Amino acid sequence: MYIKQVSVFLENENGRLDDALRILSEGNINILSVCIADTADYGVLRLILGESERGCKILKDAGMAARMDDVIAVVVENEVGSFGKVVKMIQDEGIGIRYIYGLSIPTDGAPIALKTDDQEKTVKVLERGNVKTLSPEDMQAF
């Protein structure tokens, strides 16, 4: 199942990450998970928030380029090779993985966020393979 991810465009300048996180904390938005993908000049901050819609709006109102997307939250079992099994399951179906990162939320196993070329098909593949995914409701518990 999908969860909402808020991403923010950040220039690689001192303090821009702080600014984004401060804006959220001042808006009383709980940050569940943070990940940054960066290049030499800029980065994309990817966030899983307690309140995605409000968080995204607060960031935009502060003048930042922000957007909301669906990502798949997968819980991989704490066993050697289980992460590789999930990746293979998806790739065997010919689905390309756009990006993947670990979520820092307390749950059994290792939770990861995943975006692929075909999200719908990926969810079906994972269901078929009995891989556990998290829903927005699950996220509310954190």
Added chain:
Amino acid sequence: MIWNEAKECMPRDEIRALQSSRLVKVVNRVYHNVPYYRKKMQEVGLEPGDIRGVEDLSKLPFTTYEDLNAAYPFGLAAVPPSELVRVHASSGTTGKPKIGVYTRRDIDIWAECVARCLTMAGITRDDIIQVGYGYGLFTGGLGAHYGAEYLGALVIPMSTGNTQKLIDMMIDCKVTAIACTPSYLLHVAEDIEKMGVLDKIHLKAAICGAEPWTDEMRDQMEKRLRIKAYDIYGLTEIFGPGVANDCEYHRGLHIWEDHFLPEIIDPSTLEQQPEGGDGELVITNLTKEGMPLIRYRTKDLTSLEYDKCECGRTMARIQRFRGRTDDMLIIRGVNVFPSQVEAALLTINGMTPHYMLVVDRVDNADTLEVQVEVADNIFTDEISSLEKLSKEVHDKLRQAIGLNAKVRLVEPGGLEHFDGKSKHVTDKRNLYK
């Protein structure tokens, strides 16, 4: 709709005859009333009698910003101070402000010129127009204001600085037209979209000027605001906005040749160019009393077309501005105009006209960096798409200006814009020091 058909649609030979008689008169006036001009003419051995018509125009010396600076503030006034009723000024790149002074009759003629332009944009006495230019020394605010009042429209003098209030009043007063800079109008469009109030506005037309803009920007504002947008041209030294304006056929900006005599010169040889030739626009004030300028070099690069327009007007049309003689950047030996960069950027879907060219010299080689704002609609969560965007910008620029630029994506709002004229170039090379 045409405001003054007798003048705007005059046969070409009559225009030329009118210009000739007015040119003779204005040359006589400046020779006898402006010691600065008399001296300039005497230096090249000219007497007023040598100028018998438009065909003698090229004998007259040019007026440049340096002349305005030397004669600052009232040294070029052609009437006694008691006849003057208004001063406007715009900032010069160096030295004193560029100043214009007006008599009561000048103000009336200016207002009529603006009324002709507004009519060209389909605006009538039934319209409600917001003037979003700065009021004050800048000619934009008061110039558009007097012209719209002369036309009989209802004018809301917003000035600049409070976009929220402008949009609120636009909705509340059912505003149908707006006059402001093109970059400010795009900023207004962004805010209207953000507020989700597009369906509540009644805007039909926009008259935008005071800075160069492109067809792509017109497309953007017309689509986003569901309006028709027109380009108005002018400069403080000559009058202010309303010297020329484009009609619904967008085939160039009709210049009011009964008041302004345009010509094109080669900026390096200063030779008058044949009809249709490219070069620097030079304008002579034919009717201005306060401070008529003779052969004023505008520094704007363009050409003039004289064939009759589909709209019925016969007045010459100023073609797309290719840049300014002083805007032109020479990077690695290539002439680059910011307007070319802007046009190239705007061919990319969703791109805003907010950009900055940073030119530097590292180890004796010129470097060009183009900073582009990542607006909401082009931002994606995937680095690969952003990299693709950078590459697209790079490739478009290479096509347009033939240079490889480093592209840097920056956060929205990071670049200065919409406050008056946008600033698009930072040249760190200090070539003139």
